[in-house]
Amino acid sequence: MTPTGYFTKGAALAAMLAGGAASAQEIRFMCYSDGNECEAAGEIIERFEAENDGVSVVIDKVPYKAILENLPVQLAAGTGPDMAKVTDLGGLSKYYLDLAPHVDRAYWEESFGPILDWYRKGPDDDGIYGLHSQLTITGPFINRTLFDQAEVEVPGPDATWDDWAEATRKVAEATETPFAMAIDRSGHRIAGPAISYGAKLFGEDGTPTLVDEGFTTFAQKFVDWNKDGTMAPDVWGAAGGTTYQDAAQEFINGELVFYYSGSWNVQRMDSSIGDAFDWEVVGSPCGPAACTGMPGGAGIVGFEQTQHPEIVAKLIDFLAEKENYADLTAKSLNIPAHAAVAAEGVTYEGASEQAAAALNAFAAQVPTVSPIAFAYQGYKNNRAMFNISLARVSQAIVGELTVEEAMARAKDDLAQALAESGE
Amino acid sequence: MLLRLISPLMNVVDLPMRALQRRLGISRLAWVFLLPNLLLFGTFAFLPILLNFAYAFTGTDNILLLDRTFVGAENFAQLLDCDSYLDPNTCARDLFWRAVHNTAWFIVMQVGFMVGFSLLTALVLNREIKARGFFRAVFFFPVLLSPVVVALVWKWVLQRNGILNAGLEAVGMDSVVWLLDRHWAFFWSVFLSVWAHMGFYTLILLAGLQAIPRDVYEAAVMDAAGPWRTFRRITLPLLMPTMLVVMVLALIKGVQTFDEIYAFTGGGPGSATTFIIQYIYETGFGGAPRLFGPAAAASLLLALLLVALTVIQLWITRRSSNG
Structure with a gap:
């Protein structure tokens, strides 16, 4: 081959490679799993890739801590992934891609309704x-x-936290x-009980307040239960700062009568407990203001x-x-947020x-969720409030x-956090 | 042979270097050789220090410097706002002062135990004992472990159903939830730190012991000096420069304690084992709210302390090397 021939063929190859590079679209998806969510999503994504030639989706499976701590820094530095599975829904809203120009708005609003607000930057954002x-829902x-x-009767659906405390103490005593009881060491987890005890969390004008009479009442009760041994002291007492600590292993080991966590643990309980003992999900206990x-x-x-x-x-x-959504929830054992899928039920x-x-017991609790809890979940700085309540309690x-x-310290911390966030 | 291999390469470099030298002059040529190192140091050490200064004097939770607002010394003022520095409850940023107090106590206890046990171990390992090499390796082994491994091992030992409680129950004693009690948690944090790092300081002291001339001891034997008198009058004074270096090194390391205690107790119970580095990490990066300004201000205050300790270390090192 002549030098000209080599050059022509080389140029053609380079053009082909360049063209290929332009048409191949690689999407990086940062994902974490409580159970098998990334794998379940992966199966559906494979179908998407098959239908969309030249699109390749790489699922980067990471620990939950990376989503909480590394992703925000990556996004701020402009080096984040194309998409991710996140839990700080409002806190990261400033980085989100608006899907509205690319999707059927009516379908999304009909299917996901008020949950779409959790991702929005504020009340004026649509x-x-x-x-x-x-x-998920805690319970x-x-x-x-x-x-x-x-031989202790399980408290009924309207039972209060006090009723549960008394019943579970009797069970623990009788069975050694x-x-x-135990509640996960998380500010999110004590929010439901605090609201049940009358915590409003926000002022009349929507300003976050966190501490009020209801919140203080529950905090006092919770502290007392930790001190008198009703609550497993290792969960909240043995860790520091904002460290997350669950009590799932204690429950799985049969060392715990009542474990307040949430629907994301169903798969873990199912696979870990097997037929070692019977377990079930009951409704959230009541306080004076809500259940x-x-x-x-x-x-x-x-x-x-x-x-x-x-x-x-x-x-x-x-x-x-x-x-696809029904497939995802069915495989990952989650409660559907999609109205039509929820209405039809999930196998x-x-x-x-x-x-x-x-899962059905958890799903049945969704309609009874307090509007305050819904608003708290949708508030963009709720993470700060969760962490403050966690550390101070x-x-x-x-x-x-x-x-x-x-x-008093929690109030000061919140004021500083809000000032720093420019709110 | 080697020279023959590299000489063509040298010729390739030689030509442009000569040209450069003619253009810059011999004194400026040194900068060309220093440039790669300066670039690395500037990017990974000097620039972050400058950025830290910038963050310490700015506010808001934005990470990008251009989006942050200048707040002057407010972050420092908030950290230092206390009615009494001895009582963290009287401080505006009580957690910072709890961390400062914890760190101070930790240093006092950890350095004391570290130097004491290291000296004792070095003295034993300096004697003609059986399997001396084996024991030297045993004491040094924890130094090689990852801090997280150290933390997890001791967590398993000390947890409610851990080995220690199993042992206590086996001899008819009540088990103790060690990491639930703030005093025990603090004690075990000091213990873990001493256990993990003692080997390193033992090695330094052992080298110091071996550098003491034998004839001094022979003279002491001839003068009928007992072991205690020999230790007090010969070993200790001659080992003092090495011990001072060990003390300052342990002090600096103590101030920087983070990873193993964070993995061990998470700073708990409450804030009983939260030290200054963990405070800085949690304030700036541990999750919302991300208070970069106060975290940067706290790290500058810590840097001042470390600079002071380093100056002391340099002074001691120079003094001991000058005899």
């Missing part, structure tokens, strides 16, 4: 930003076998179980900084299609009878501060 792939798991062994859990969950969002906004929007829209794949009953539990001092 953009569509995220697919709520995992609707209690109980060890039914221990109740039966202790180490702990009667509410906290809604929450995770959603899949695209980011404004992506180089492929249309493909990202198309992919999220594809995941939001009724059949959970591979779930035991117990797990399906637990912990200090009261271990005796570093009295409850009154802890509440």
Whole structure:
């Protein structure tokens, strides 16, 4: 071959490679799993790739901590992924890609309704930003076998936190179980009980307040239960700062009668407990003001900084299609946030009878969620409020501060956080 | 042979270097050689220090500097706003002062135990004992472990159903939830830190012991000096320069304590084992609210302390090397 021939062929190859590079669109999806959500989404994404030639979606599976701590920094620095599964729905809203220009607004509003507000920047924003792939609700798991062994009646649907505390103490005593109750060490987890005790969390004008009489009343009760051993002291007492600590392993080990966590743990309970004992989900206990859990969950969002906004929007829209969404919830054992899917009911794949009953019990609690809990979940700085309540209530539990001092400090912390966030 | 291999390469470099030298002059040529190192140092050390200054004097939760607002010394004023520095409850930023108090106590206890146990171990390992090499390795082994491994191992030992409680129950004693009690949690944090780092300081002291001339000891034996008198009058004074270096190094390391205690207790119970670096990390990066300004201000205050300690260390090192 002549030098000219080499040159011509080389140029043609380079042009082909360049053309290929331009048509291949790689989407990076940062995903974390409580169970198998990333894998379940991956199966649907494979179908999307098959339907969209030249699109390649790389799922970067990361620990939850990376979503909480690394992703915000990456986004601020402009080096984030194209899309991610996030839980700080409002806190990251300034980075979201508005899907509205690329999707059928009527379908999304009909399917996801008020949950779309959780992703918006504020009341004046009507953009569509995220697919709520995992609707969760907090609530209690109980060890039914221990109740039966202790011959203690399980409190009814209107039972108060005090009723549950008394019943579980009796069960623990009769069965020599180490702990009667436990609540995950998380500000989100105590929000539901606090609202049940009358916490308003926001002022009349919508300004976040966090501490009020209702919140203080629950905080005092919770501190007392930790001190008298009703609550497993290791969960809140043995950690510091804003460290998350659950009590799932204690419940799985049969060392705990009543475990206040949430619907995302159903799959774990189902697979870990097996037939070791009977467990079930009961409604959130009542306080004087309500019997509410906290809604929450995770959603899949695209980011404004992506180089492929249309493909990202198309992919999220594809995941939001009724059949795909139903498939995703059925495989990942989650409560659907999609109205039509929820109305038709979900046949959970591979779930035991117990797990399906637990998921349905959690789903049944969604309509009873307090509007305050809904507003709290949608508030963009709720993470700050969760962390402040977590750190300060912990200090009261271990005796570093009295409850009154802890509440006063929480107020100051909130004022500083709001000032820093420019609110 | 090697020279023959590299000489063509040298010729390739030689030509442009000569040209450069002619153009810049020999004194400026040094900068050309220093440039790569200066670039690396500037990018990864000097620039972050400058950025830290900028963050310390600005506010808002924006991470991009251009989006932040200048607040002057407000972040420092908030951190230092206390009725009494001895009582964190009287401070506007009580958690910062709790961390400062915890760090101060930790340093006092950790350095004391560290130097004491390291000296004791070095003295034993300096004697003609059986399997001396093995024991030297055993004491040094924890230094090689990752801080997270150290933390997890001790967490498993000390947890409610851990090995220590199993042992206590086996001998008929009540189990203790070690990490739930603030005093025990603090004690075990000091213990863990000493256990993990003692080997390093033992090694330094061992080298110091071996550098003491044998004839001094022989003279002491001839003068009928007992072991305690020999230790007090010969070993300790001659080892003092090394011990001072060990003390200052342990002090600096103590101030910087973070990873192993964070993995061990998470700073709890409450804030009982929250030290200054954890405070800075949690304030700036541990989740919402991300208060970069106060975190940067706290890290500058810490830097001042570390600079002071380093100056002391340099002074001691120079003094001891000058005899």
